[in-house]
Amino acid sequence: MKAIVVNRWLKGPEELAVSQHVDLPAEPKQGELQVQVKAAGLNFFDTLMIQGKYQIKPPFPFIPGGEFSGIVLKSTVPAFKPGDRVFGSGASYAEVVNVSAANVLPIPRHFSFEQAAGLYITYPTSYAALVLRAQLKAGEYCLVHAAAGGVGSAAVQIAKALGAKVIATAGSKEKLEMAKKLGADVAINYRDKNWTEQVKKATQGHGVDVVYDPVGLVEASTKCTAWNGRILVIGFAQGTIEKVPMNRLLLKNISAVGLHWGAYVKNEPERVPEVWRALFQLFESGKLQPALYHHIYTLDTIPEGLQAINNRSSYAKVIARISQDESKL
Structure with a gap:
């Protein structure tokens, strides 16, 4: 599969590159989902992460990215099944990822993958x-x-x-x-x-x-x-x-x-579902409609998207389409 892999701290997004032949993730562990990533949300902290300036410093090598939307390929939990449309948080600059089901939610009705990719954070x-x-x-x-x-x-x-x-x-x-x-x-x-x-x-x-x-x-x-x-x-x-x-x-x-x-997950976990319940009510009512930057990037052009965020030329939520292929369930 294709993915962006970081093997050392980088000077900035311009040093990111797509690896063409990254191994697919192993079988998901209990409590995990395997998801085909359709779109990824780009964030300012992604740049800090690849520079080693963020409070979380993952071990090398790692796949950056913090938000995604996609389709469940494999599930180990009853709450999700293959084919479900989901969004969540995880290493998102890859075509397929394994993520904890605790960090995943169903995409609200009528939302596109692009709209859903920027919801989680x-x-x-x-x-x-x-x-x-x-x-x-x-x-x-x-x-x-x-x-x-x-x-x-x-x-x-x-x-x-x-x-x-x-x-x-x-x-x-x-x-x-x-x-x-x-x-x-x-x-x-x-x-x-x-x-x-x-x-x-x-x-x-x-x-x-x-x-x-x-x-x-x-x-x-x-x-x-x-x-x-x-x-x-x-x-x-x-x-x-x-x-x-x-x-x-x-x-x-x-x-x-x-x-x-x-x-909040560590300190007030009971607040997390409370917030999401309120947000889903607003999503379903139509009062909240995710606003997207007019230019949708791709996996290959994610560096340009991050640069647009960093130099403040973008607006709303910056999104990259990761996979446009039909899911193989």
């Missing part, structure tokens, strides 16, 4: 942040940074579905238009020097009740956060970890809270 991250951590309520103002990105686009949709008034920020006209299409009530360019003043004006001086920040804009956001506001720390896409003056939080009773969705 982005949507529960945004839902858990807004609901479990920030307790966002209908009628509140929610500021979503990088609103046209992967987790940001999910956050805009979820916040709107919860009844919030959404103010989106992005760094280009194209991305601002995308945020409005996703449901944002107001879209503001965070490259403008007075963007925080624009946010305050959009809230009639109230300020935002919740800030969703995957970029690293906490300090600036405190200038337009309301009394008792909650700032969600999702990530640091701009590349530096902020040091925020604590008096900024004190003066307005602001709470700054982190969200590490992947750690």
Whole structure:
């Protein structure tokens, strides 16, 4: 089979290459599924992973990638059978993978493989942040940074579905238009020097009740956060970890809270099915429709897709088609 295999730490995505004759995975162990990968979701952390800069450092050789969708080829658990359409988390830059059934879910009705490939990390991250951590309520103002990105686009949709008034920020006209299409009530360019003043004006001086920040804009956001506001720390896409003056939080009773969705499996496992049940209800209702970058990549062009994420030229969820062949069950 074809797969991208990493044998050493790389300088960047440009050094990734497809191996044409990788051995197929062995028979799945008890509790595992063997899946033909149809599409893979590309993420910023994939680049960190291949550079050895991510908190998880798999032993060499390894297949990178964190999200996939596909068709079950072999199953060792009663919950899935060959032919089922599934999405999940696992080493996804390969035509066939073995994955734990605990990390796999059925694809929602009416979703394509491309739409499903980007669900597993982005949507529960945004839902858990807004609901479990920030307790966002209908009628509140929610500021979503990088609103046209992967987790940001999910956050805009979820916040709107919860009844919030959404103010989106992005760094280009194209991305601002995308945020409005996703449901944002107001879209503001965070490259403008007075963007925080624009946010305050959009809230009639109230300020935002919740800030969703995957970029690293906490300090600036405190200038337009309301009394008792909650700032969600999702990530640091701009590349530096902020040091925020604590008096900024004190003066307005602001709470700054982190969200590490992947750690819920270990620390609060009961929350995981709770979040997915809520998300599936929103998927089935049509309130959440995965937004995809207009260019769909392939296994061979995954490096280009990762570069598009890294240089911020992409928007929404970046996807690669891995296999277009009919499954051989």
